[in-house]
Amino acid sequence: MARGGAGRIRKVSRKASGMQQPSPDRFLAALASLLPPERLVTEPERLDAYRRDHAELVTPGWPIGAALPIETGEVAAILRLATDYRIPIVPRGAGTGLAGGAAATEGAFIVSLTRMDRLLELDPDDLVAVVQPGLLNGALREAAAAHGLMYAPDPASFEISSLGGNLATNAGGLRCLKYGVTREATLGLEVVLADGRVLRTGGRTVKQAAGYDLTALFVGSEGTLGIITEAILRLRPAPGPAATLVAFFDTLPAAGRAVAAIAAGGVAPAVLELLDRTTLRAVEARTPLGLDTAAAAMLLAQSDAPGAAQQELEAIAAACAAQGGRDIITSRDPREAEWLMAARREALPALERQGVTLLEDVAVPRRRVPDLLAAIEAIAAAHAVVIGTFGHAGDGNLHPTLVFPRGDAAARGRAEAAADAIMAAAVALGGTITGEHGVGLLKRHALPASLDPVALATMHVLKVALDPWGILNPGKAI
Amino acid sequence: MARGGAGRIRKVSRKASGMQQPSPDRFLAALASLLPPERLVTEPERLDAYRRDHAELVTPGWPIGAALPIETGEVAAILRLATDYRIPIVPRGAGTGLAGGAAATEGAFIVSLTRMDRLLELDPDDLVAVVQPGLLNGALREAAAAHGLMYAPDPASFEISSLGGNLATNAGGLRCLKYGVTREATLGLEVVLADGRVLRTGGRTVKQAAGYDLTALFVGSEGTLGIITEAILRLRPAPGPAATLVAFFDTLPAAGRAVAAIAAGGVAPAVLELLDRTTLRAVEARTPLGLDTAAAAMLLAQSDAPGAAQQELEAIAAACAAQGGRDIITSRDPREAEWLMAARREALPALERQGVTLLEDVAVPRRRVPDLLAAIEAIAAAHAVVIGTFGHAGDGNLHPTLVFPRGDAAARGRAEAAADAIMAAAVALGGTITGEHGVGLLKRHALPASLDPVALATMHVLKVALDPWGILNPGKAI
Numbered sequence: 001m002a003r004g005g006a007g008r009i010r011k012v013s014r015k016a017s018g019m020q021q022p023s024p025d026r027f028l029a030a031l032a033s034l035l036p037p038e039r040l041v042t043e044p045e046r047l048d049a050y051r052r053d054h055a056e057l058v059t060p061g062w063p064i065g066a067a068l069p070i071e072t073g074e075v076a077a078i079l080r081l082a083t084d085y086r087i088p089i090v091p092r093g094a095g096t097g098l099a100g101g102a103a104a105t106e107g108a109f110i111v112s113l114t115r116m117d118r119l120l121e122l123d124p125d126d127l128v129a130v131v132q133p134g135l136l137n138g139a140l141r142e143a144a145a146a147h148g149l150m151y152a153p154d155p156a157s158f159e160i161s162s163l164g165g166n167l168a169t170n171a172g173g174l175r176c177l178k179y180g181v182t183r184e185a186t187l188g189l190e191v192v193l194a195d196g197r198v199l200r201t202g203g204r205t206v207k208q209a210a211g212y213d214l215t216a217l218f219v220g221s222e223g224t225l226g227i228i229t230e231a232i233l234r235l236r237p238a239p240g241p242a243a244t245l246v247a248f249f250d251t252l253p254a255a256g257r258a259v260a261a262i263a264a265g266g267v268a269p270a271v272l273e274l275l276d277r278t279t280l281r282a283v284e285a286r287t288p289l290g291l292d293t294a295a296a297a298m299l300l301a302q303s304d305a306p307g308a309a310q311q312e313l314e315a316i317a318a319a320c321a322a323q324g325g326r327d328i329i330t331s332r333d334p335r336e337a338e339w340l341m342a343a344r345r346e347a348l349p350a351l352e353r354q355g356v357t358l359l360e361d362v363a364v365p366r367r368r369v370p371d372l373l374a375a376i377e378a379i380a381a382a383h384a385v386v387i388g389t390f391g392h393a394g395d396g397n398l399h400p401t402l403v404f405p406r407g408d409a410a411a412r413g414r415a416e417a418a419a420d421a422i423m424a425a426a427v428a429l430g431g432t433i434t435g436e437h438g439v440g441l442l443k444r445h446a447l448p449a450s451l452d453p454v455a456l457a458t459m460h461v462l463k464v465a466l467d468p469w470g471i472l473n474p475g476k477a478i
Numbered sequence: 479m480a481r482g483g484a485g486r487i488r489k490v491s492r493k494a495s496g497m498q499q500p501s502p503d504r505f506l507a508a509l510a511s512l513l514p515p516e517r518l519v520t521e522p523e524r525l526d527a528y529r530r531d532h533a534e535l536v537t538p539g540w541p542i543g544a545a546l547p548i549e550t551g552e553v554a555a556i557l558r559l560a561t562d563y564r565i566p567i568v569p570r571g572a573g574t575g576l577a578g579g580a581a582a583t584e585g586a587f588i589v590s591l592t593r594m595d596r597l598l599e600l601d602p603d604d605l606v607a608v609v610q611p612g613l614l615n616g617a618l619r620e621a622a623a624a625h626g627l628m629y630a631p632d633p634a635s636f637e638i639s640s641l642g643g644n645l646a647t648n649a650g651g652l653r654c655l656k657y658g659v660t661r662e663a664t665l666g667l668e669v670v671l672a673d674g675r676v677l678r679t680g681g682r683t684v685k686q687a688a689g690y691d692l693t694a695l696f697v698g699s700e701g702t703l704g705i706i707t708e709a710i711l712r713l714r715p716a717p718g719p720a721a722t723l724v725a726f727f728d729t730l731p732a733a734g735r736a737v738a739a740i741a742a743g744g745v746a747p748a749v750l751e752l753l754d755r756t757t758l759r760a761v762e763a764r765t766p767l768g769l770d771t772a773a774a775a776m777l778l779a780q781s782d783a784p785g786a787a788q789q790e791l792e793a794i795a796a797a798c799a800a801q802g803g804r805d806i807i808t809s810r811d812p813r814e815a816e817w818l819m820a821a822r823r824e825a826l827p828a829l830e831r832q833g834v835t836l837l838e839d840v841a842v843p844r845r846r847v848p849d850l851l852a853a854i855e856a857i858a859a860a861h862a863v864v865i866g867t868f869g870h871a872g873d874g875n876l877h878p879t880l881v882f883p884r885g886d887a888a889a890r891g892r893a894e895a896a897a898d899a900i901m902a903a904a905v906a907l908g909g910t911i912t913g914e915h916g917v918g919l920l921k922r923h924a925l926p927a928s929l930d931p932v933a934l935a936t937m938h939v940l941k942v943a944l945d946p947w948g949i950l951n952p953g954k955a956i
Contacts, residue, residue, distance in 0.1 A: 124742060125738065125742050125845035126843040126844055127741065127844070128843070169687065176685070180658075181685060183694070184658070184662060193936070201933055203843075203908060203910060204843040204908050204909075205841040205842060205873075205874055205908075205909050206841070206844070206873040207654070207659060207841050207874070207910075209650075209698055209839075209912040209913055209915060209916050210910050210911055210912050210917055210921075210925060210928055210929060211933070211934065211937050211955065211956050212695060212698065212699055212703075212940060212956065213648075213661065213694045213697070214933055214936060214937070216661070217694065217695055221690055236746075237744030237746065260603065263603075264602065266626065266716075267715075268714075268715065305786070306786045306789065306790075307783070307786030308783070308785030308786055311784065312784075363685050365604040365681075365683055366603070366605070367604050392685075395683075395685055396683055397683070397684075397685045430683075431682075432683050432685075432687070433688055434686075434687040435687055438687050439689065443688075452679070454675045454676060454677040455677050455678060458671070458677055459689050459690045459692070461943050462940065462943060464943070465942070465943035466940075477689065477690075478689050478690065
């Protein structure tokens with residue numbers, strides 16, 4: 001697979017300066033001799049299915065085609081041709097991203113990893129799984145459960161999102177509060193670089209200190225530095241049955257203060273989620289669960305500490321009560337727990353029934369959660385936008401979701417302005433514009449104000465070093 | 479502080495090609511107007527103290543001088559001058575590294591961060607500490623404990639090693655088995671780049687998905703990509719009192735099998751350490767603790783699971799017994815626990831009393847620990863070298879320590895050959911040549927055989943991108 005060492009990058013980089021023009025026709029002709037017709041899509045009506053992810057406000061361009069490789073060698077061959085003919089590449093998994101990272105750009109070529117969906121190995125002794133990027137998170141979850149193990153990162157989309165997309169965005173999830181995000185669960189990667197060379201990082205050891213941490217660099221790089229074709233993921237022993245708590249609050253800041261108090265009090269629940277009134281009402285409207293829709297907010301906590309779950313929940317209940325929490329219910333019944341968690345997972349689909357949604361993903365230091373909640377309320381009022389806020393309050397990562405009527409351009413404009421205001425508020429509170437969804441196309445305009453300028457310049461230096469022709473998902477992430 | 483954006487790197491890089499010669503005299507003269515004499519060392523007798531770290535087998539070169547900056551601005555000014563005059567820079571902290579990462583190279587200039595040793599902030603609500611690199615790990619440990627918190631990474635050297643060095647090497651430690659290594663405890667960094675620009679990564683949020691993970695890239699880069707001048711570190715609520723277990727085994731492989739069985743059995747102790755007979759005898763010879771020096775190995779486990787420590791230790795005791803473990807003692811007495819942990823921390827100093835030591839740091843997938851132990855035994859016999867093996871068996875990271883008489887060149891040669899054989903054995907078992915000490919100068923010859931060649935080439939591409947003049951700790955790490 002290799003086509004020379006680092007020297008080649010420099011050589012071609014000089015050659016690239018101004019000489020070579022993109023040649024889409026020759027690129028597609030070369031691909032046609034590489035891939036069978038059913039895995040090389042060029043007809044517009046079939047291509048339409050590969051243009052979008054779940055970022056509804058991102059307008060995709062028209063790609064020149066899409067490939068469905070079934071092995072690393074094919075991905076490498078595609079990238080070698082893309083390099084030779086200067087064709088921008090948009091990699092995509094299941095297309096469930098919320099920031100437009102997988103949205104097609106005009107004239108790009110799509111590499112869909114959905115056919116590379118095998119669980120290559122699950123080793124219960126080493127506690128690792130080796131996966132292809134198209135495997136769904138939920139499929140790995142089930143396979144691990146059969147061995148009494150768990151794959152910790154659990155984005156709300158776990159049933160429909162692919163591990164490749166999870167890796168590209170450094171996806172989080174509900175129990176990441178206790179068990180860490182995708183980057184912490186990734187021990188090694190196989191990555192195809194822009195020029196088609198194949199690289200392997202990390203391995204099966206838990207600790208690795210030899211050289212730079214390329215694994216961490218590629219995770220979360222949103223397909224702009226390479227295409228992940230295989231991953232070694234860390235599994236954990238499945239925790240015992242969880243105990244679950246629900247508490248209702250009459251004001252949002254009170255719920256926020258309870259979150260901050262729980263973190264400061266030394267309790268480490270596996271899950272600590274918040275749903276505000278707008279979200280509660282949307283969930284109830286879609287699936288009547290008997291939630292208190294008069295409350296300003298609901299907190300949902302889960303503890304899986306072996307032998308100490310009840311004790312942890314009691315500490316959480318006390319922290320909630322001290323901040324005015326009421327109707328505090330705890331349960332050790334797994335079915336009831338699953339039902340309460342489902343309420344949380346319903347949040348986005350329920351809000352999506354109310355109109356077009358723009359899902360925010362800001363994160364702030366934990367004790368700033370009350371301030372962020374207050375800022376969101378003020379922004380909703382100032383911009384006259386419906387905002388349903390829910391998310392991973394325990395780690396300061398919230399998803400204020402802006403909802404507006406389809407086809408209402410003025411409302412859309414207000415929602416976009418409100419989203420920008422929410423990101424600015426998070427940054428002003430010492431936080432970030434994205435905790436787990438990534439930047440994609442949706443947030444790129446907000447990145448310069450949220451990152452140190454030298455850090456952003458350094459990211460661009462790394463991008464040029466690894467992708468000197470700029471063919472990998474250009475215009476995304478940084 | 480900034481001297482232009484990314485464009486400057488490219489411009490100077492072109493200018494650098496062949497034109498500029500190092501000018502140490504002009505460099506030192508410029509520094510003399512920047513730093514007071516007591517913080518600019520050039521006399522050989524004073525310089526000698528800045529030449530070495532704890533890698534005894536690494537022969538350091540003679541530096542042209544050493545600076546002791548007290549603030550980031552001084553570090554930036556030094557690096558700007560180093561860039562202008564093409565002077566290689568060796569950053570150093572407390573000098574406790576075991577791979578020669580801080581060893582002086584001939585003609586280099588030392589930047590010692592020991593005077594930048596302040597705890598800038600400890601925020602018990604956000605659970606973060608903001609530190610300068612010269613602060614000792616143990617000092618942060620104490621400050622955190624005063625708030626009922628802990629900083630998890632605990633290298634055996636914690637009382638004498640600096641956090642900057644911990645960051646540079648991605649240091650591990652005993653309880654990293656449960657709580658993760660330095661990289662997992664680092665939320666953000668301030669870094670001075672080769673050209674003197676100052677960069678800030680990350681922040682105080684637990685989750686961050688905006689742009690590439692520069693934090694993870696700089697952690698573990700051994701001072702070859704930038705000098706860390708500040709870090710935002712993650713604290714955790716201090717766990718309750720731990721329960722401790724000791725078990726003795728009559729064969730090394732039996733102890734290794736017990737380790738693998740504990741991991742596979744779903745128990746997650748905070749600490750799971752191994753000491754072999756050679757190490758036990760060395761410890762007893764230095765500090766009589768009543769350890770069974772007839773045993774082939776001792777396992778030392780600690781659980782701090784709230785409410786479930788005893789239950790976890792019972793599962794560990796059962797796994798040990800099933801593999802022939804005997805004289806299994808468990809204790810919940812904190813003083814007894816501290817005493818048993820001290821036995822582990824005595825391991826290296828005790829072996830160092832027996833001769834010159836070459837401390838290995840290999841890691842393998844967990845179920846390969848018995849194979850690694852068997853390989854080490856065979857290598858010791860084949861090379862006629864005394865090897866005391868101890869370390870973090872629970873995460874597959876062992877420190878086989880080769881001991882030979884001072885001044886015995888033949889024995890030293892055998893030890894070096896045995897160390898190479900141990901690294902090769904770890905790689906053959908799917909492991910790595912360093913789990914937590916880094917590559918430094920000591921292991922650079924072994925790196926190509928242990929990393930994917932495209933990964934290593936990519937590391938060099940990143941190095942050139944961030945340090946185009948190659949002035950940062952040249953010849954180390956990659």
